[in-house]
Amino acid sequence: MPSIDQSALERLRGVLSSNALVNLPGDPEYTNKRWARNAEKTAAIVAYPATAQDVAQIITFAQGKSPYETQSKLDLAVKGGGHAPSGASSSEGGLVIDLNPKMNNxxxxxxxxxxxxxxxxxxxxxxxxxxxxxxxxxxxxxxxxxxxxxxxxxxxxxxxxxxxxxxxxxxxxxxxxxxxxxxxxxxxxxxxxxxxxxxxxxxxxxxxxxxxxxxxxRAELWGGILMYPPTMLEKLIPEINSWLSERTPTENAHLLFTRAPTGQPVVGIQLVYNGDAEAGAKKFERFINLGPIVTNLQSIPYLELNRPVRTTWFLPGLFNLWLGLITEHPAASPSVFVLELYHPGVYSSVPKDATAYAHRTPTYNIGYLMEWTDPAWTDQSIPTVLALDKEFVKLRNTHFSPELVGEGSYLNYQDAESQKGGSSRRFGSHFPRLVEIKHQYDPENLFGKWFALPTKA
The missing domain is CATH 3.30.465.10 (Uridine Diphospho-n-acetylenolpyruvylglucosamine Reductase; domain 3)
Known part of the structure; x- marks a missing residue:
């Protein structure tokens, strides 16, 4: 682990605002806790800034620049909520800027x-x-x-x-x-x-x-979850397609491949209607009428809302991928596949070049929410997901043409590529422009933890 120069550290502590903190391993408030255990690493130093000026000083310290020349350069990570499963908000032996404790207003x-x-x-x-x-x-x-x-x-x-x-x-x-x-x-x-x-x-x-x-x-929405046995998927698909063709932007759903509380594999639909209960029940009655084995629909206070497909053959294939995963790897049986059925009308109408986010094709995200019960399986998690992803891409390409898939992809659903430089696949045609801007604002790639861009074309 790189050493922390005490004179440089004291100089840093002397210029930080009174509410800021800098901690070393062993200090009472030092922590490396993250949402995902596999993302936890032991930093040499954790800084808790309270102002933008504090952040500027900490960045200068991490690079060993004046007035901190006696400090060797440190690997830098930035933590907000600490929710990155790739470990992008952690640094083994480096410096973590933890924004959450002091800059959450x-x-x-x-x-x-x-x-x-x-x-x-x-x-x-x-x-x-x-x-x-x-x-x-x-x-x-x-x-x-x-x-x-x-x-x-x-x-x-x-x-x-x-x-x-x-x-x-x-x-x-x-x-x-x-x-x-x-x-x-x-x-x-x-x-x-x-x-x-x-x-x-x-x-x-x-x-x-x-x-x-x-x-x-509004103060309340309506929704919840319905669960069906896997044998109902064939009947569920046409109902989903029918709903997708006529639903409004206030109606949304996630399709889930998961396990019921009893442990049996199920197909779930998480429903959210941004309106009243009577209208919501009407909007989603086609799914209720199919006879789910679990029904939990009700009015949802908005503050509680966030607490914790188009072809006949694609969804069964996706279900089989999930079932194969949890069958071959019982330790990963809590894992969930989720298909996010947000109405794409508004976000896909934004011109592709308006922002760096290139993926404006009206498509749906699919996420693999990997969870495992045996710590010994941690080392297998990333190779397993990458192999799974290859199978998914094959399945997707069999059923969808490239113009339907679109370009780029969603950065917040991460894979092992997230900590490699030059992840051009994620950024699509915006990659060259992003590289130019990266070179202008971060020529030495100090911020290189999360789908790092190269600093030169």
Missing amino acids: VRVDPEAKLAYVQGGALWADVDNATFPHGLASVSGVVSHTGVGGLILGGGFGWLCSQYGLVIDNLVQVTIVTSLGKILTASDSENPDLFWAVRGGGGNFGVVTEFVLKLHEQ
Whole structure:
């Protein structure tokens, strides 16, 4: 583990704001906890900034630049919610900037319908601040995830069908670059940087504040989950197709391949209607009439919402991939496949080149939510998922033409490629422009943990 120069460390502590902290292993407040155990690493030093100026000083320290020349350069990671399963928010023997403890404030301007969100906030912090005003932002579907990671990767969630991705509702950011400069980026100020952070990941600096558009939101929605035996999938598919052809942006669903509380494999549908219970029951009655073995539908308070397919043959093939996974690897039996059936009308209408997020084709995301019960299986998890992904791509390409699949992909659903440089597949045709902007703002690739871009073409 690289050594921490004590004189440089004391100099850093001397210039940080009074509320900031810097901890070494063994200090009482040092922690390496992450959402995923496989992402936990032991950093040589963890810094908890309280201001953008603190972040600038910590970045300078990590690079051993003046006035910290006695400190050798450290590997740098940035943590918001710590939800990255790839380990992008951790560093073995390096320096972690942990934004969450000290930079999690959310300020709401109800008249302007804007939220000023610090980079370490969780989506629960945003919901709790906006909801008393009858407002909500487009957010993810799990409230204990960090705001920063979701936004920088694009941002799907239950409200994206009505208002677009989170990045389509982003007005401005404050960002600290590798040179320690604190910049504002918006459509009118540093527009190239603003374009890049909307879907280009954490390649360009540490975002200390996001300004988000807010939308009027009712207090309760309607929805829940239905579960069916796998034999019902054949009857379920035409009903899903029929619903997809006529549903409105207020109706959304996730199709799940999972296990029931009894342990049996099931096909689940998680339903959310942004409206009242009577209308919601009508919207989804076709699924209720199929006779699910588990029915749990009810009015859902908005604050509780986020707490924890088109062809006949594609979905059965996908189900068989999931069933094969949990059969061959019993330790991974809690794993879930989820097909996100958000209405694509609004977010796919945004011009492809408007932001760095290239994947504007009206398609649906599929996620593998891997979970395992035996710690000894951890080393097998990534190779297993990569092999699974290859089989999925074969299945997808058999049933869908390239123009239906589109280009690029969603950064927030990560794989082993997320920590490799030059992940051009993820960025599609936007890759060359992103490389140019990367070279301008982070020429030495200080921020290279999450789908790192090369600094030269």
